[in-house]
Structures are given as C-alpha cells and as structure tokens.
Amino acid sequence: RARELGFETVACASTGNLANSVSAHAASANLHCYVFIPGDLEAAKVLGNLIYKPHVVEVEGNYDDVNRLCSEIAGEHGWAFVNINIRPYYAEGSKTLAFETVEQLGWKTPDQVVIPMASGSLLTKIWKGLHEMKYVGLIDDVRTKINGAQAEGCSPISTAFKAGRDFFKPVKPKTIAKSLAIGNPADGYYALKATAESKGAMDMVTDEEVVEGIQLLAQTEGIFAETAGGVTIGVLKKLVKQGIIKKNEVTVAYITGNGLKTQEAVIDAVGRPTRIQPSLVAFEKNFKLGKNGGGDS
Missing domain, CATH: 3.40.50.1100 (Rossmann fold)
Structure with missing residues (x-):
C-alpha cells in the first residue's frame, strides 16, 4: 500500500514484532526502511530487525516515547509510518x-x-x-x-x-x-x-x-x-x-x-540439561527407565 500511495520509505514505532515484520516486507518491496524501538528490547528481536538491514533506531525510553518521536518524524519527513499515518491498512x-x-x-x-x-x-x-x-x-x-x-x-x-x-x-x-x-x-x-x-x-x-x-x-x-x-x-x-x-x-x-x-x-525457570559421559552405564545411572521408556532423572 505504501508503494501504491507513492512512498519511498516505510517506518514504524514498535515494541519488537511489528519492526521485524516491517523490516522484512520493506526488504522484499525494495523500500527504504526505518524502525524505531525502545532501548531495552530482547536481543532476538533486535537481531530480527538488523538481519534485513533497515535503519534500526533504539530510542532511550519506552514505547510511548518512541511513538511520540515517530509522530513528529512522520510530519516532518513524509514517510509511510505503518502504525501512524497509514495505520488503517496495518x-x-x-x-x-x-x-x-x-x-x-x-x-x-x-x-x-x-x-x-x-x-x-x-x-x-x-x-x-x-x-x-x-x-x-x-x-x-x-x-x-x-x-x-x-x-x-x-x-x-x-x-x-x-x-x-x-x-x-x-x-x-x-x-x-x-x-x-x-x-x-x-x-x-x-x-x-x-x-x-x-x-x-x-x-x-x-x-x-x-x-x-x-x-x-x-x-x-x-x-x-x-x-x-x-x-x-x-x-x-x-x-x-x-x-x-x-x-x-x-x-x-x-x-x-x-x-x-x-x-x-524463561531461561532461569526451565532448568539445565542433564550432562553425562558417553556410556550406557552413565545414562542408566542418571535415569530410571520403565519398560516403555520415559522415566525420571
């Protein structure tokens, strides 16, 4: 829709997932892309943006700070902000x-x-x-x-x-x-x-x-x-x-x-793998197995 309306640059304010999506679609559509995110996002979501090589802008603040900034940028630069000026389509x-x-x-x-x-x-x-x-x-x-x-x-x-x-x-x-x-x-x-x-x-x-x-x-x-x-x-x-x-x-x-x-x-809540030596004895020492498999460590 941004291309149809004549925009050359797409952008968004995001808590992470929308930024990943906009980055991917912009790469596919060959559009310039800027995504604005809070500075404390999870590493995987940041990587999920960078892999598509948009301009990733980490803002010192929460999403509401990011959104206010993007509203100002949208007015000044005439970009297609997915969740601001072309929000209805999104x-x-x-x-x-x-x-x-x-x-x-x-x-x-x-x-x-x-x-x-x-x-x-x-x-x-x-x-x-x-x-x-x-x-x-x-x-x-x-x-x-x-x-x-x-x-x-x-x-x-x-x-x-x-x-x-x-x-x-x-x-x-x-x-x-x-x-x-x-x-x-x-x-x-x-x-x-x-x-x-x-x-x-x-x-x-x-x-x-x-x-x-x-x-x-x-x-x-x-x-x-x-x-x-x-x-x-x-x-x-x-x-x-x-x-x-x-x-x-x-x-x-x-x-x-x-x-x-x-x-x-969740990393602190799921526990760690059971580490053993590469032998049957070590395996059976660590796990109590029933006739049909399964069992507990």
Missing part, C-alpha cells in the same frame, strides 16, 4: 486472525476468545472481522465473547475494565512482556467497547504467571510462545478458574509470537 490486516479462526472451526464462531492487548488494535479488529464474516453471509451469527489479556506491569485497559470505566489511565510499563508494553494504548477505548459489546471480560497476570503460562502451553501443546503468549494463557487460566470461560465452551487463545524471541524471560 490495523485492518489483523482481521485475518478472525477470518482464519472461523474457517478452521468449520465456518462457525468460537464461544470465547482470549486476545493479548498492547495498543488494543488486535482485539478490536478480531471483533470487527467476525462481524464482517456475518455481513458477507459466510456465518449466520456472531456469538463470541471477546476477552482481553494484559500483564500487570502494563495493564491500563484491563484495569479500566475491572474498575467498570469506559476510559483508561496511561501507565509507565514495567513487565517482561515487552511486546505488550504500551502504557498509552491508541485503541484502548475501542477495546473496552468491543469487550463490553460482546459481554466478554479482561484480566491481567504477574510476570511469574506469564512464565508459568509459557511453560504450560509448551508442556501441554508443544507450542513455545513469547511473553505475550504467556499473558494470553495466564489470563485464560484465570478466566476459567473464575467461571467466566466454561470448560465445555469452544475457546480460542491467540498466540502472537515465537518464544525464541524472548528466551531471557
């Missing part, structure tokens, strides 16, 4: 998560969804996407409850919801879930509105619960999620315990990033 793309969900469920909507929130845009666009499926006649009804998930260290939207407010108060982020660390979320009001319309809920989890969520998903489903995924699973677990999500309901948890990007968050 945001509308998130509806594909709703489309694919409906398709994979046999052209039915789920009973419940749990969605991680940073700016709140993803949640609003999944809600919009479900209704567009009904509008074009691909589904009969939208019966999905929209649930939002945040980390306690950056939970302005969830805090507002739990307090019964239709507005949020900006916060200064402090959480290991850096991809969700937006203290002044652009679509926070609309996320609150969508959740209320759907009769859904919102909640938040501690950093410890984020790590537990990552481990739970990995050990039960074989999916290694980044910290945002830990937030989603942690909140899903809470909502089930609270009786808000019933165990017999068709529920979709959106996992939006790979755990290899945020290894620092």
Whole structure:
C-alpha cells in the first residue's frame, strides 16, 4: 500500500514484532526502511530487525516515547509510518486472525476468545472481522465473547475494565512482556467497547504467571510462545478458574509470537540439561527407565 500511495520509505514505532515484520516486507518491496524501538528490547528481536538491514533506531525510553518521536518524524519527513499515518491498512490486516479462526472451526464462531492487548488494535479488529464474516453471509451469527489479556506491569485497559470505566489511565510499563508494553494504548477505548459489546471480560497476570503460562502451553501443546503468549494463557487460566470461560465452551487463545524471541524471560525457570559421559552405564545411572521408556532423572 505504501508503494501504491507513492512512498519511498516505510517506518514504524514498535515494541519488537511489528519492526521485524516491517523490516522484512520493506526488504522484499525494495523500500527504504526505518524502525524505531525502545532501548531495552530482547536481543532476538533486535537481531530480527538488523538481519534485513533497515535503519534500526533504539530510542532511550519506552514505547510511548518512541511513538511520540515517530509522530513528529512522520510530519516532518513524509514517510509511510505503518502504525501512524497509514495505520488503517496495518490495523485492518489483523482481521485475518478472525477470518482464519472461523474457517478452521468449520465456518462457525468460537464461544470465547482470549486476545493479548498492547495498543488494543488486535482485539478490536478480531471483533470487527467476525462481524464482517456475518455481513458477507459466510456465518449466520456472531456469538463470541471477546476477552482481553494484559500483564500487570502494563495493564491500563484491563484495569479500566475491572474498575467498570469506559476510559483508561496511561501507565509507565514495567513487565517482561515487552511486546505488550504500551502504557498509552491508541485503541484502548475501542477495546473496552468491543469487550463490553460482546459481554466478554479482561484480566491481567504477574510476570511469574506469564512464565508459568509459557511453560504450560509448551508442556501441554508443544507450542513455545513469547511473553505475550504467556499473558494470553495466564489470563485464560484465570478466566476459567473464575467461571467466566466454561470448560465445555469452544475457546480460542491467540498466540502472537515465537518464544525464541524472548528466551531471557524463561531461561532461569526451565532448568539445565542433564550432562553425562558417553556410556550406557552413565545414562542408566542418571535415569530410571520403565519398560516403555520415559522415566525420571
């Protein structure tokens, strides 16, 4: 879209994942690229930008500081900032998560969804996407409850919801879930509105619960999620315990990033490999094996 509109340079403000995506697409489209990120991002996400050779700008501050700077640059230099002056095209793309969900469920909507929130845009666009499926006649009804998930260290939207407010108060982020660390979320009001319309809920989890969520998903489903995924699973677990999500309901948890990007968050929680000498005796000394294999060290 940037090329169609005549831009030669694309850019974005990002907590990490969007910057990786913009860098990759810019390389493919042969566009100049600048990505602006907070100075404390995980190393894997920084590398995920540098490999495409854009201009990577680390800003001394949090995402909200980055975003303010980018708004000024967009006005001065006339670049296509994916999540500022051409934001509608970027945001509308998130509806594909709703489309694919409906398709994979046999052209039915789920009973419940749990969605991680940073700016709140993803949640609003999944809600919009479900209704567009009904509008074009691909589904009969939208019966999905929209649930939002945040980390306690950056939970302005969830805090507002739990307090019964239709507005949020900006916060200064402090959480290991850096991809969700937006203290002044652009679509926070609309996320609150969508959740209320759907009769859904919102909640938040501690950093410890984020790590537990990552481990739970990995050990039960074989999916290694980044910290945002830990937030989603942690909140899903809470909502089930609270009786808000019933165990017999068709529920979709959106996992939006790979755990290899945020290894620092779990490295102290997963333990170390069992180191042995290269012999059968050493192996059997360290592991108690049953007839069908398995066993414990």
